[in-house]
Amino acid sequence: MKAIDTVILLLIAAITYGTPLLYGTVGEILTEKSGNLNLGVEGIMFMGGAFGLGGVYYYEKLSGSPSGLIAILIALLCAFLAGALASLIFSFLTTTLRANQNVTGLALAIFGTGVGQFAGEMMRVRAGGYVTISNALKDLFSASPFPKFLQDIPYVGKLLFGSSHFFYLGILVAVVMHLFLKKTRKGLYLRAVGENPGTADSAGINVTRYKYLATVIGGGISAIGGVVYILTTAGCTWNNEGLSGVGWLAVALVIFCMWRPLAAIWGSVLFGALMILYMRLQISFIPTELYKILPYVVTVIVLILSSLRNNKEKQPPEGLGLAYFREDR
């Protein structure tokens, strides 16, 4: 009895911590499917978190009687725009100017982290102490969209129907992403661009447009992960430390999932569990620092296993990280 309760509690917490990762990962999958390796997810999520929180905070301050739906939409939109803007810079540098993607991504990670911290701190100082929003909205952000009787089903109710709006929206985004990549013409073309831009180009596909759109939209989705983190696990306040590392985990999770959006759903829950294991399952003689490297250890193991398995399908897009120039000789 006791054991099963512990497991369920752990899983519920894992979902909460995994939800930001889900957005970060699905967004980055879209980006990488276009052949752009955007390592700036960390910075993008910082910007998404700061600007999303700012959006809700100022909306509540201005309107007086805020509507829950509009607050959520504003949070998502502000975060998406911040991430899209950051990714636009990345696209311009790597696709148009053909700068090295790794260097640009790392620069973006540092830049975005700085911008996010700057904006968050500025809000905090202006508000005189700390930024926060009303309890009514806070509760709404963490509430489940499902009716109470579903959540009251013993054991599974809370697990299946008790998580926040953002988690179910994230699943929806992942499923839509899967269908887009696998079933639609545009998805097929996008994969072709990421695999072999020369082939896509000679087939009359606009490589630049696909790369830009996928990277900008992917960055926007990743950024939503940042605001979800702030509005749920971080308790709707800005702090500089809370978000750090989440973006890097998302990059690792993309590899862990082998670039499959559906795998990102359970992958993010697993990584969420690994993130919080040190709080829930303490073993006295193991320092918490060792727990915290677990997600990365798992990623390394998966990388080793997948390279041993030698499956041609579960590989990174062939053109990942490479700049494309049509008249290259």
Place this chain on the structure above:
Amino acid sequence: MEKNCYAIELRGITKRFGPVVANDSIDLGLRRGEILALLGENGSGKTTLMNMLAGIYLPDEGQILSEGHPIAIRSPKDSFAHGIGMIHQHYKLVDVFSAAENIVLGMEDEKKLDIKKANAKVREICQRYGFEIDPEKKVYDMSVSEKQTVEIVKVLYRGAEILILDEPTAVLTPQETDRLFTVLRNMRDDNKAIVIITHKLNEVMAISDKVAVLRKGKYIGTVETAQTNPQALTDMMVGRAVTLNIDRPFNENQAERLKVSGLSCYDHEHVKKLDKVSFTAMGGEILGVAGIAGSGQKELLESIAGLCPIAEGSIRYLPPEGGEDELVGKTPTQIRKKGVSLAFIPEDRLGMGLVGSMGMTGNMMLRSWRRGGGPFVKRKDPRALAAKVLNDLEVVTPGIEYPVRKLSGGNVQKVLVGREIATSPSVLMTAYAVRGLDINTSYTIYNLMTEQKMRGTAVIFVGEDLDVLLELCDRILVLCGGKVSGVVDARTATKEEIGLLMTSVGGKEEA
């Protein structure tokens, strides 16, 4: 359509890459129901010219006309719109997609992606022209010839009326080439205009109705295939009379130099690349190695040179001065010291063997730096060697310190081969030594090989062009899927015989 009207006409097309003029004011016309061979040496601008029809490059000057009307081709999309389809030398296919997925790429006929419908249409096209291909097969599972078929079906699917094939036979066996030519004739009879880019004269004579010749970016002229002969075409192509025969003297003093027995090896993906390979290489002969690309040629040379881990088997080296040595288990340096030299010319010439940003001296030093004692390099000897190679092989370079990356392909190859020969090896291995070279340089290289042979060196020559192998070598070893499929006497064997050996061990059709 009027018979007199060109399907596509080029007028005064010029294309420059920086200071290099790749195409200089070229006029050319393609007609329906006709196969035009575009002939020229490597670097004569054939592919560049056709890439402008395919929308890959933009012409700097000149005009393109379709059915007599001027058109502009700014992108591959425009090219399709005018019914032009190009099959590139390096196939443009996505490996993880199925044949049909590759074929529908970039099509905008319907919004919805209906792979089943695409599969059906692909099957229909295959039936009409006599292709054999499974639309659902993934590209990474395909042979080279199947990939080429996918490329051709791709352009037909788009309703192309003008087909351009860039060196389509370079990677095919003679049998596959025949099959391709049958399909091309079917398409010609279907009133399509076909251009085939090539530098192989026998193919030009076999398939084309007309031949247009380019030389160093300039248009030389067009002739009816029926009214010309290979010698006349070569003279047009090179610009002066050339003899096409390779001198093949016989070296009486042959001695066993390298005995390979039961050699097997695996690549890093645990795929067996060599399967119990046994043969003997004689000093004083050129042993040709033929086979479809990827049949184990690379692994064979690398395992002899000590670069590739060997699973089983032995390689016995019998030096000219007597004695016997086992090479398996020795390091590449030890093997090289014994006089077994590998001049490997990979697909990208600079990938293996040369450092692109160093000059000739620096590259010569890559072989000799161990000889110097002390922490400082001695540049004097390598510089002298570089100067010798430069003179002997007529390398065209602004100076021996000029980065080899910036030299033309032929000159890069001369540097590489020259360096290996300079060590006066007793076994010289080369792979694709003439890939991408013009006729003159190719013959220089052939002569160098023959010269080495007459000196008593055992030359192992991995080649692609069966005609050359038959003319240059003494014996030819044929590899098929990592196995020795047969060893034939190059003086008596025929191309068909070798082609059959390339596709099936022992020359028998597989059950």
